Amino acid sequence: MTTQTDFIVDKTNLRNCQWLQTQRATQLHSGQVLLAIDSFAFTANNITYAVAGDSMSYWRFFPTQEGWGRIPVWGYADVVESANSKINVGERVYGYFPMSSHLLVNAAGDGKRSWYDQSEHRSSLSRVYNQYLRTEGDPSYSAENEAAQMLFRPLFMTSFLIDDFLSDNNFFGASQIVITSASSKTSIGLAHTIHRNRAGQCKAIGLTSHSNLEFVKSLGIYDEVVTYDNIESIHKAPTISVDMAGNGSVLMDLHRHLADQLQYSCLVGVTHWEARQGAQQLPGPKPELFFAPSRIEKRNQDWGSGVLDSRLAEAWQHFIGEANEWIKPSTTTGKVGVEDIYQLTLAGKARADTGYILSVVEQ
Numbered sequence: 001m002t003t004q005t006d007f008i009v010d011k012t013n014l015r016n017c018q019w020l021q022t023q024r025a026t027q028l029h030s031g032q033v034l035l036a037i038d039s040f041a042f043t044a045n046n047i048t049y050a051v052a053g054d055s056m057s058y059w060r061f062f063p064t065q066e067g068w069g070r071i072p073v074w075g076y077a078d079v080v081e082s083a084n085s086k087i088n089v090g091e092r093v094y095g096y097f098p099m100s101s102h103l104l105v106n107a108a109g110d111g112k113r114s115w116y117d118q119s120e121h122r123s124s125l126s127r128v129y130n131q132y133l134r135t136e137g138d139p140s141y142s143a144e145n146e147a148a149q150m151l152f153r154p155l156f157m158t159s160f161l162i163d164d165f166l167s168d169n170n171f172f173g174a175s176q177i178v179i180t181s182a183s184s185k186t187s188i189g190l191a192h193t194i195h196r197n198r199a200g201q202c203k204a205i206g207l208t209s210h211s212n213l214e215f216v217k218s219l220g221i222y223d224e225v226v227t228y229d230n231i232e233s234i235h236k237a238p239t240i241s242v243d244m245a246g247n248g249s250v251l252m253d254l255h256r257h258l259a260d261q262l263q264y265s266c267l268v269g270v271t272h273w274e275a276r277q278g279a280q281q282l283p284g285p286k287p288e289l290f291f292a293p294s295r296i297e298k299r300n301q302d303w304g305s306g307v308l309d310s311r312l313a314e315a316w317q318h319f320i321g322e323a324n325e326w327i328k329p330s331t332t333t334g335k336v337g338v339e340d341i342y343q344l345t346l347a348g349k350a351r352a353d354t355g356y357i358l359s360v361v362e363q
């Protein structure tokens with residue numbers, strides 16, 4: 001028997017959470033693999049998965065008891081049992097997991113680099129999330145880099161893809177880009193990419209809260225840093241807005257201030273999840289949702305196999321050294337610690353200069 005521990009949250013009130021302990025018979029069916037989840041990163045992005053759990057199907061990856069959800073996270077796990085001849089006990093994989101001690105998957109595929117979970121309940125969901133990358137098949141893998149991979153890999157992928165999308169559209173003729181939640185890792189990745197590739201072509205303006213102002217300024221990747229209560233100080237020029245915050249009143253202020261100078265309005269996230277507002281009539285262009293997995297599929301089709309990966313790897317090399325200087329990992333293990341970091345992040349009180357790495361199992 002294996003004892004599985006799950007952190008579950010009330011779908012109707014995310015502050016309400018609990019731990020679930022279940023016993024599982026270890027007899028696996030043919031093809032199944034049991035993974036022991038070692039550690040995972042936890043950021044505002046994971047809160048977004050919960051906030052959009054129903055509307056964007058994030059609750060469907062790791063179902064649990066009625067009315068409750070298991071929040072998806074990115075991390076590492078080890079194969080502890082296998083009824084799949086292509087996958088050995090002891091293998092380590094990177095991928096998408098619940099906040100749990102274990103995950104049972106129906107593994108398929110025999111790629112040197114990856115395999116995927118073909119469980120019925122995941123089959124209609126984006127393939128990007130169902131893939132498990134074998135550390136043995138990744139020449140760039142090293143144990144020391146695991147924290148950076150968990151913290152930045154999915155977020156920097158989004159930053160890279162937003163820059164690619166904007167560049168593909170000639171930056172919609174804009175000369176500046178306003179990025180909200182400027183202290184978030186996704187925004188930092190985007191500002192870094194713009195600073196490196198488009199200096200002189202497009203200015204990056206970071207919008208942040210007073211508490212994160214000094215941190216964001218210290219990064220040196222934004223041409224200007226402005227607080228949410230000072231939007232009217234932004235120069236009126238052709239602009240793109242990239243919104244990570246999803247704060248209804250901030251977006252309204254931005255649209256009102258820039259009005260017809262706003263060339264494109266891109267919605268990426270909802271870090272300020274409690275300040276969301278329903279559909280409202282905004283001056284200027286209608287905001288459009290950016291969904292990274294759709295862009296990945298498009299670029300894999302446009303460019304052919306492996307090209308996106310190698311372009312991303314090149315950009316990553318430029319980013320990760322500096323990112324590791326700016327944001328330091330902090331590891332917390334065990335139920336009490338995991339719950340504390342969850343509540344801290346949910347309340348918007350997590351430190352911007354800290355990358356939280358969690359493990360459900362006390363170590």
Ligand SMILES: NC(=O)c1ccc[n+]([C@@H]2O[C@H](COP(=O)([O-])OP(=O)(O)OC[C@H]3O[C@@H](n4cnc5c(N)ncnc54)[C@H](OP(=O)(O)O)[C@@H]3O)[C@@H](O)[C@H]2O)c1
Pocket residue numbers: 042043044045046048049154155158180181182183184185186187207208209212244245267268269270271272273274290291292293345346347348349351352
């Ligand atoms: N569409 C996609 O495909 C996609 C992919 C990846 C990420 N995203 C989105 O990008 C956003 C950033 O994610 P991340 O993981 O990079 O974030 P993160 O590094 O954890 O960012 C934390 C920052 O977000 C702001 N924040 C977080 N919670 C808050 C709260 N409750 N109230 C007010 N401010 C809060 C604060 O920044 P400020 O003080 O600077 O506002 C904080 O420093 C998320 O919304 C995520 O879902 C979207």
